Amino acid sequence: MVFVDSPLFAVFLSIYVFVAGAFFGSFLNVVGMRIPRGESIIFPGSHCDLCKRPLMFYELIPILSYGFLRGTCRTCGGRVSAKHVVFETLAGVLALYTLWHEPTWTLRSEWWLFWGLLLVTSSTDLEAMIVPNVISYPSAALFLLICVVLHPRSISDALLGMAVGFLLITGIHLLSKGKMGLGDAKLYLSIGIVLGPYGTLFSLIAASMLGTLIGYSLRFSGRLKPRQAIPFVPFIAGGVFLTSLVGSPVIDWYLHLLHVSPQ
Template identity: 45%
Template sequence: MQYPAVTWLVAALLFVYGLVFGSFANVIAYRVPRRESVVWPRSHCVHCHHTLAWWELVPVLSWLALRGRCRKCRTPIAVRYPLLELLTGVLFASAWWQGHTIAQVVVWALFWLYIMMAVGTDLTAMIVPNVLSLPAAVIFLCASGLTHIQSWPNAAMGLVVGFAMVLLVRLLSGGRMGLGDAKLYLAVGAMLGPWLSLLSFVLAALFGSVIGLGLRLAGKLKAGQLVPFVPFIALGVIVTAWYGHALLRVYMQLVGW
């Protein structure tokens, strides 16, 4: 028997853990592309190098309390930092409903952390470092198969299909699609399987096209300007993980399968 109060309590705890891990994802996003240690030195303002006090490191709340500015030099702190923390919290909470066992919940939470790290590094430096993507491919292939999120054949096929489809787009686009995006899809494919991976990439392209067009019309994006694509991949993966099977059923009904 499942008790609603316990269900929501666990989801709330996962949300809080997600906020904390989202803060760590921000550290990874800034330091890893620069090949800096993620442990030392302590968190500091990247402009005036003021070492942050503990109360300046509380996810989301510190940014709100400081009104989005460094306490010392008053330099604006990008809104993407609290947004990434908040989204990681939401995704950690969603892992509770995605996983049917404790092991699956943990794997989904770690997968969302990886996706948010990739979003952060892409927004910061427009790369997905190999030190993140390649170990993640192995980790999530094994985790997906061992916890039965996907069958072993489905996880392996998803890994191959995910990488191959983005690599093909990279080749057809003359290199405008980053190779890091293809490596990111190694882990995505292992977790979603081949069909849902394909759906997530279609959605990512759709989100990218719509938002990109909006930015062009608003004068915020110049013709030929490169933009980070991993945030759109993340949107596609999130929607697919939550609603992918339902979307596929609707599509099959529309085409008469």
């Protein structure tokens, strides 16, 4: 939670953070589309996926460009994936959410980075059903470093969370005979560090519930074939969001029931 005394400043700050978040989300989505294809994340610059024409500056404004151009390319008339506008909007909303609602977990100020990680891995998972090691290992190292430097008192929680997340998903991976990928387990290294053991468990339960609910709705509506796998990282991201939103009071209440005092 940030404290500002002028309402006007609060409005400007919110707009600024939303726009910055949307630009960041646009970049992360493209990174998530390029890494699985083995393309550079910098060159060539943004271009139409279909005709490869480089985009003009006014076609790079998150959310608005998509609206102006009605989701089509100016040159080839091909449809621009709605995934762009969804990611840009989500990233803006998450940036704004983090500005006004600081989650009270092991790490307090690193949530922008954390949402960035969840967005880029959601993008790679939707694109190619993978969580690339070049993203998951360095992020786990980075979050661990942040924890050691900025929150040394939370290190045991972070390590425990990391172990709980990784081992649980690896267990599910083995039991499900590979339906749940090991990429998800490596992503949970970072999630465990940020959420700690209880938050990690909560997020995993929430993600499974969301996955089951949405998976079955897609299957019943015929948009998903029987046995067709669905990318799980977007549900993990949803589970983490629910954890940041309601996890803390629910976990406290549950631990109180069990007569365990949360730290």
